[in-house]
Amino acid sequence: MVYAFVLFCLSLFGFVGAFGVETDEMKSVSVIEGDTFTLQTDTEMKKDDLILWRFGAEDSPMAEVNRSAQSISVSESMKGFKDRLHLDPRTGSLTVRNIRTDHSGIYEVQIIGNKILRKTFNVTVYARLPGPVISRDCSSPSSSSYCSLVCSVVNVSDVTLSWYKGNSLLSSISVSDLSSSVSLHLNVEYQDKNIYSCVTNNPISNQTQHLDIDDLCQIHSDSECVCCCDSTKAVIQLVISALVGVATVVVLGFEITSRKAEQKRQTQTSTSVH
Structure with a gap:
């Protein structure tokens, strides 16, 4: 009870x-x-x-x-x-x-x-946002009127990457999952005097990189030559490496053949003497 x-x-x-x-x-x-x-x-x-x-x-x-x-x-x-x-x-x-x-x-x-x-x-x-990086766009064909650029950011998630002209949004791309690299392209005239910036942001923070047109978009600049020739240079290096490898194999084969011939000649000479 x-x-x-x-x-x-x-x-x-x-x-x-x-x-x-x-x-x-x-x-x-x-x-x-x-x-x-x-x-x-x-x-x-x-x-x-x-x-x-x-x-x-x-x-x-x-x-x-x-x-x-x-x-x-x-x-x-x-x-x-x-x-x-x-x-x-x-x-x-x-x-x-x-x-x-x-x-x-x-x-x-x-x-x-x-x-x-x-x-x-x-x-x-x-995660803390890395700053975006602006560089010449080597994948685009060269032009006498426009400078091709690319803004990139690596190892990010849940971010938006955007190009701005002054305060006006030109283009943007968003990713939700972890991405190794996010890129956004832009073409500007060589003599353009407007202010451009690339911005990466998530819901609570942002990072901004301003474009220096005079620095990146010089006509026939050394940086342009390096940009356009990177892929060609890489191909040439691969060809040279392949040729060196082939030459090494040929030399080794010649040395081995010469040694065998010399040994055979010495053996024949020794036999005839006896």
């Missing part, structure tokens, strides 16, 4: 507790790899409050603050966050230092007191 009463009380407590949970709308947070950011609880902890932080599908808390026990602890099982986490003892807010891209995911905090308050954060960590 007593056992049944205890079970009834526990069930009633759970029923009331379930309706005592307040859940905020999920917040989206974007940060750059290597930065430090803080997830705010937006509350002041009371003496008997307990705050639990979880990451992803982890069952056990990654960190917790217990005001009544005056303790702050970070789970050792969260190896990916080693020495990166800090908890505010007054608010329970969570700070992550030197964050990595694999720290993207869902962070949840439960503030347990007279009622339970639950907050969730969808954190997206973006």
Whole structure:
């Protein structure tokens, strides 16, 4: 009888507790790899409050603050966050230092007191953007009127690469998955005096490279000759290497044949003497 009463009380407590949970709308947070950011609880902890932080599908808390026990602890099982986490003892807010891209995911905090308050954060960590590089476009045929250019960026994901003329967008290309290289071409007149720039950006940052037409687009410049002749030079080098290889084989074959003939001649001479 007593056992049944205890079970009834526990069930009633759970029923009331379930309706005592307040859940905020999920917040989206974007940060750059290597930065430090803080997830705010937006509350002041009371003496008997307990705050639990979880990451992803982890069952056990990654960190917790217990005001009544005056303790702050970070789970050792969260190896990916080693020495990166800090908890505010007054608010329970969570700070992550030197964050990595694999720290993207869902962070949840439960503030347990007279009622339970639950907050969730969808954190997206973006890799730092490399700067775009502008160079002559060797793949395009040469022209007496236009200078062919290409803007490239390597090892990027979830970025947009764009050409601008002043503040006006000329062209752009976007990639979502990891890409080894992204390129965008542009033709400008040799005597063009407008300001051109190539920009790479993701949702929270950007990198800009301005075009120096006088430097890259000099007619009959040395850089143009190098640009146009790179492929021809590579072919010539391959042909020369092949010829050297063939010549080496011929010389070795001649030496081996000469040695065999000399040995045969010496053997015949020795036999005739005896």
